[in-house]
């Protein structure tokens with residue numbers, strides 16, 4: 001009798017569980033249909049755009065690509081397969097056609113940064129900086145203030161700071177070379193009279209110290225210490241402060257991965273996604289990053305400074321109403337400079353060195369030019385000495401083309417009324433992007449050898465004018481890089497000084513430069529052997 005009861009109970013429980021599971025999956029299917037299929041059918045006007053099947057229905061496809069860190073490559077392969085239009089998310093079409101760059105990013109086109117950029121706003125204090133401000137008027141106001149700090153006269157004032165950091169880097173590398181030459185024993189550090197170092201690490205120390213010096217009035221001291229460390233400060237709602245130290249380079253990488261991935265999910269789901277371990281680990285970095293800027297701004301506000309640096313210029317700048325920025329806005333802008341001006345430069349300089357090492361003819365040609373033209377220059381040349389050196393500038397352009405650290409298509413939303421791009425109509429609210437990695441390899445612009453690294457292509461008559469229309473390492477239009485001139489100054493001084501002074505070779509010459517993409521495409525490591533040139 002008892003046994004029969006037990007069996008009945010078990011049967012009932014099983015039937016209940018089956019019904020619950022069925023209801024659950026039914027509910028899930030309904031949610032999926034509501035979130036993905038209905039909007040998909042509503043957009044039936046442009047379902048003809050090819051792309052992965054899942055990407056037509058769900059943002060999950062693009063989110064997965066972003067999490068894998070190779071989005072630029074996957075999208076590039078899809079363009080090779082399908083042509084200029086590829087749907088990469090239900091509401092997002094990638095357009096690999098340089099002729100639409102002006103429509104998508106140019107002045108007066110009405111396109112705006114979409115909700116993707118909300119994921120780049122730190123959680124606390126949730127104040128937007130120039131980069132992640134989406135509102136047009138708010139952006140114009142900020143851009144006016146910030147571009148004043150990047151005016152040609154201001155940039156001239158930055159040169160001594162940049163040159164000093166290059167000098168410190170040379171001193172550190174000289175020390176390594178001297179030790180390696182003395183020891184000259186087989187082993188990872190002294191083999192064949194070379195010092196073996198991870199060039200990415202040193203490019204990071206240089207870029208972080210330089211932007212720290214420019215934006216906050218003091219470096220992080222990474223070049224001197226030989227490791228990555230920054231002070232972080234947290235402030236609670238009552239203004240109580242706590243401080244600690246952290247690895248700035250690591251957290252900037254994780255912050256990029258967090259924001260560039262989370263931003264691809266619909267807004268309503270982001271708080272839930274942020275709880276997953278992959279995101280929550282990185283969220284800790286996002287918070288620490290704001291703490292670095294806060295520590296520096298607090299220090300400046302409390303102790304003042306005589307220096308005429310970026311932070312001083314931001315402090316004194318006034319908006320249209322004649323008002324200065326408040327502390328939180330100032331911190332957000334300082335943070336923006338730190339993020340935008342650090343690993344962009346280090347990833348690019350590491351890639352330049354890697355490509356010169358894998359192209360010894362280009363390396364030799366550059367050294368011949370530098371030896372000839374900088375005969376009377378100091379160890380670290382002046383910007384005037386290098387900014388027009390044809391081969392150096394060709395190397396920089398070709399490297400920024402071939403390894404654009406901003407490789408993915410920067411998304412923009414289509415304005416009211418929609419518009420037609422390359423013959424296809426895009427309704428209001430659609431998201432479109434032009435993938436930099438792919439258009440930098442457009443054979444109709446860069447030639448049949450566009451997949452090859454070749455600085456010489458930039459030396460041909462009329463080449464620069466021809467290439468400019470598809471060359472977007474700094475993007476174009478009102479949201480283009482405001483720090484472009486500083487970046488080019490840094491790269492010109494750094495690369496000229498290093499390549500003139502050192503004989504550099506790769507430790508693993510047959511290995512490709514491995515990269516991982518968050519918002520930027522970054523090399524993961526680059527071991528090189530260096531020695532002073534005879």
Ligand code: HEM
Pocket residue numbers: 130131132143336337340341342344345348405406410472473474475478479480481482483484486487
């Ligand atoms: C090789 C170095 C650099 C590269 C390749 C680069 C590239 C870019 C790109 C592609 C954008 C557009 C991003 C978007 O639309 O989402 C951008 C924006 C920006 N960059 Fe750079 N950048 C570099 C260095 C710098 C430096 C040194 C600074 C400042 C010191 C800087 C400050 C900014 C700021 C503030 C923005 C946002 C502009 C706005 O939205 O109005 N960048 N950069």
